[in-house]
Amino acid sequence: MNIVVCIKQVPDTTEIKINPVTGTLIRDGVPSIINPDDKAGLELALRMKDQFGAHITVITMGPPQADNALREALAMGVDDAIHLTDRKFAGADTLATSHALAGALRNLSCDLIITGRQAIDGDTAQVGPQIAEHLDIAQVSYLRKLDYDGKGTFTIERTVEDGYEILETEAPCLVTVLSDAYPSRYMTVKGIMEAYAKEVKVWGFNEIEVKEEVLGLKGSPTKVHKAFSRGVKAAGELYELDTDEAVGTIISKLKEKFII
Amino acid sequence: MNFHLTKEQTLFEQMIKGFAEKEVKPLAAEVDELERFPEETVEKMARVGLLGIPVPAELGGAGGNNVMYAQAVEELSVACATTGVIVSAHTSLCIAPILESGTPEQKKKYLPRLASGEWLGAFGLTEPNAGTDASAQQTTAVEDGDNYIINGSKIFITNAEYAHVYIIFAMTDKSQGVKGITAFIIEKGTPGFTFGKKEKKMGIRGSATSELIFENCIIPKENMLGKVGKGFGIAMKTLDGGRIGIAAQALGIAQGALNETVKYIKERKQFGKPLSAFQNTQFQIADMQTRISAARLLVRSAAFKKDQGEKYSADAAMAKLYAAEVAMDVASKAIQLHGGYGYTREYPVERMLRDAKITEIYEGTSEVQKMVIAANLLK
Numbered sequence: 001m002n003i004v005v006c007i008k009q010v011p012d013t014t015e016i017k018i019n020p021v022t023g024t025l026i027r028d029g030v031p032s033i034i035n036p037d038d039k040a041g042l043e044l045a046l047r048m049k050d051q052f053g054a055h056i057t058v059i060t061m062g063p064p065q066a067d068n069a070l071r072e073a074l075a076m077g078v079d080d081a082i083h084l085t086d087r088k089f090a091g092a093d094t095l096a097t098s099h100a101l102a103g104a105l106r107n108l109s110c111d112l113i114i115t116g117r118q119a120i121d122g123d124t125a126q127v128g129p130q131i132a133e134h135l136d137i138a139q140v141s142y143l144r145k146l147d148y149d150g151k152g153t154f155t156i157e158r159t160v161e162d163g164y165e166i167l168e169t170e171a172p173c174l175v176t177v178l179s180d181a182y183p184s185r186y187m188t189v190k191g192i193m194e195a196y197a198k199e200v201k202v203w204g205f206n207e208i209e210v211k212e213e214v215l216g217l218k219g220s221p222t223k224v225h226k227a228f229s230r231g232v233k234a235a236g237e238l239y240e241l242d243t244d245e246a247v248g249t250i251i252s253k254l255k256e257k258f259i260i
Numbered sequence: 261m262n263f264h265l266t267k268e269q270t271l272f273e274q275m276i277k278g279f280a281e282k283e284v285k286p287l288a289a290e291v292d293e294l295e296r297f298p299e300e301t302v303e304k305m306a307r308v309g310l311l312g313i314p315v316p317a318e319l320g321g322a323g324g325n326n327v328m329y330a331q332a333v334e335e336l337s338v339a340c341a342t343t344g345v346i347v348s349a350h351t352s353l354c355i356a357p358i359l360e361s362g363t364p365e366q367k368k369k370y371l372p373r374l375a376s377g378e379w380l381g382a383f384g385l386t387e388p389n390a391g392t393d394a395s396a397q398q399t400t401a402v403e404d405g406d407n408y409i410i411n412g413s414k415i416f417i418t419n420a421e422y423a424h425v426y427i428i429f430a431m432t433d434k435s436q437g438v439k440g441i442t443a444f445i446i447e448k449g450t451p452g453f454t455f456g457k458k459e460k461k462m463g464i465r466g467s468a469t470s471e472l473i474f475e476n477c478i479i480p481k482e483n484m485l486g487k488v489g490k491g492f493g494i495a496m497k498t499l500d501g502g503r504i505g506i507a508a509q510a511l512g513i514a515q516g517a518l519n520e521t522v523k524y525i526k527e528r529k530q531f532g533k534p535l536s537a538f539q540n541t542q543f544q545i546a547d548m549q550t551r552i553s554a555a556r557l558l559v560r561s562a563a564f565k566k567d568q569g570e571k572y573s574a575d576a577a578m579a580k581l582y583a584a585e586v587a588m589d590v591a592s593k594a595i596q597l598h599g600g601y602g603y604t605r606e607y608p609v610e611r612m613l614r615d616a617k618i619t620e621i622y623e624g625t626s627e628v629q630k631m632v633i634a635a636n637l638l639k
């Protein structure tokens with residue numbers, strides 16, 4: 001089986017601080033990470049490989065430093081990596097991004113395409129479904145569990161508002177994965193040593209068959225009308241406990257902060 | 261001159277920090293309180309390759325280097341110094357001498373299993389009457405046909421009964437003094453090899469420390485490590501490398517204590533201000549960070565020299581001497597900056613000071629490090 005995982009390098013939003021004066025994000029020095037949903041997607045692919053044997057290709061579209069995300073995926077155990085990068089891809093909105101990715105995917109044979117549900121920076125959850133539409137293949141979004149019968153049929157649990165649906169589909173198909181569906185494994189030390197010895201294929205406009213007008217800024221119908229920040233509030237912590245435990249937790253938290 | 265980590269080391273730093281934070285830190289207080297050897301962590305470390313970092317890939321290791329090994333022990337010790345020393349004793353004191361002095365057969369037999377973490381390693385040099393003066397070995401190994409018969413005991417041995425492979429030193433010829441000491445590889449389960457008293461300790465309380473007892477323990481000659489009479493040299497060379505590991509452990513403890521302190525002083529308020537607003541507090545953390553950064557440079561340069569195949573014995577001694585001092589100083593200041601809370605087990609800095617002390621003692625006391633450094637100057 002051939003599996004392709006689409007990953008996006010994003011700023012680690014848990015590390016982002018807000019400039020108290022301007023109210024804007026301070027991106028300087030914020031580490032870049034693999035988008036959390038995509039990491040779960042990588043884990044799903046690696047489990048399929050462990051169980052059924054599979055060849056996993058990881059692909060990202062992004063600037064040169066996105067190479068780090070690909071090396072991390074290699075160190076986790078994927079087989080191949082493709083870096084889509086070209087000036088002609090720059091300024092892409094979700095539609096142009098998905099056109100470029102779909103173009104690259106057409107060059108590969110894939111039984112299963114995995115994307116994250118949503119990127120923690122762009123947050124649109126559009127890229128996965130758009131890719132499936134461009135390729136005209138089945139798609140299942142919000143995946144929380146996938147089973148494979150070893151013969152070409154996937155049984156998938158898809159999260160909906162107040163429960164989940166069970167769907168069945170045939171390869172080839174595209175799924176978009178939720179970050180807590182598959183807690184991802186660590187890179188191995190050996191994988192890290194090998195990650196930089198492997199070749200990352202770098203593809204530009206010339207390597208994919210996509211019309212130039214649907215790519216980059218030109219191919220992006222979305223125009224940002226206005227950007228503004230909402231009032232900021234420190235992130236809360238959510239506990240689900242019974243009353244006695246909850247009271248104890250609240251008291252210990254208040255003590256920890258020296259409020260009481 | 262290049263002070264940057266390589267690409268691999270940079271990626272490794274990301275991995276080991278995440279691993280230490282998520283898998284090791286949550287257990288640190290419990291492992292200390294209950295004096296519990298963290299077997300589950302050892303299993304997890306094995307799975308990601310942390311137990312065979314500098315072992316070549318063809319011998320089943322990760323094919324990494326000593327800088328990475330130092331990074332690993334440092335980051336593990338930021339979270340839990342017990343976990344740091346398990347890896348350090350296993351890697352520096354058992355894997356390294358086999359890698360450096362083992363026969364091809366010994367390497368093939370032991371290294372893949374040690375590097376994969378299937379077996380844990382240990383090192384037994386210290387005896388009740390041979391501590392700093394390690395040459396005063398009383399354990400004997402008497403030749404008997406194709407075997408040696410070992411009698412004697414070793415004390416304070418890290419990884420103790422959790423290990424499977426032990427590098428043991430014994431006198432094969434008392435009349436030769438230091439040149440009469442020989443090293444052996446001994447496996448757990450060998451008849452005549454048992455465990456004695458388990459130590460109750462001030463710090464690194466989750467790490468197992470026991471006595472090893474040999475009573476007419478028969479070891480085949482193929483388990484001799486290096487040549488007859490070359491054991492003392494193997495022990496000293498092994499400890500040179502081990503000091504990088506312990507220096508990294510001390511560095512990690514210091515960094516861990518500073519991290520906790522920076523977090524705490526921003527939250528704790530007195531006189532209507534966070535403690536971090538007082539200039540004395542700021543000066544303290546500035547000194548702590550400066551000394552930690554200096555220690556890190558010493559540790560990394562000793563590890564780098566070892567990787568380059570250069571002489572590093574005095575560098576490792578300086579790294580250990582200094583990092584251990586920094587660990588004691590920083591952990592003690594960390595408690596001071598926490599006030600009374602820091603003296604309780606509600607906060608991890610209390611444990612960190614107890615853990616720091618051992619780094620001035622094992623693998624050569626601080627006095628021994630000074631002897632090594634001075635001898636290097638006076639030669």
Ligand SMILES: Cc1cc2nc3c(=O)[nH]c(=O)nc-3n(C[C@H](O)[C@H](O)[C@H](O)COP(=O)(O)OP(=O)(O)OC[C@H]3O[C@@H](n4cnc5c(N)ncnc54)[C@H](O)[C@@H]3O)c2cc1C
Nearest residue numbers: 006061091093094097115116118119122123124125126127
């Ligand atoms: C209104 C608007 C304007 C924008 N303008 C610009 C612009 O001018 N310049 C600019 O650089 N960006 C711009 N962006 C950002 C960029 O379009 C998006 O980041 C990108 O299209 C992905 O969308 P997303 O982050 O919402 O991902 P989502 O659709 O939320 O991501 C879902 C999944 O798709 C996959 N995926 C997404 N992006 C990639 C990728 N690059 N490579 C591989 N897989 C991927 C991942 O698996 C991810 O989990 C803009 C975005 C918006 C919403």
Ligand SMILES: Cc1cc2nc3c(=O)[nH]c(=O)nc-3n(C[C@H](O)[C@H](O)[C@H](O)COP(=O)(O)OP(=O)(O)OC[C@H]3O[C@@H](n4cnc5c(N)ncnc54)[C@H](O)[C@@H]3O)c2cc1C
Nearest residue numbers: 383384385386391392416417418469621622623624625627
């Ligand atoms: C938790 C723990 C784990 C250990 N793990 C191991 C292990 O895995 N394997 C192993 O073989 N050993 C191990 N050891 C032993 C350790 O290496 C020794 O304790 C150490 O080398 C000191 O020896 P000693 O305890 O006999 O002290 P001593 O040698 O009695 O020293 C006491 C004091 O005298 C000083 N001193 C001694 N000689 C001189 C001198 N000539 N000049 C100046 N000062 C001197 C010392 O520096 C020290 O301050 C461990 C010890 C502990 C506590």
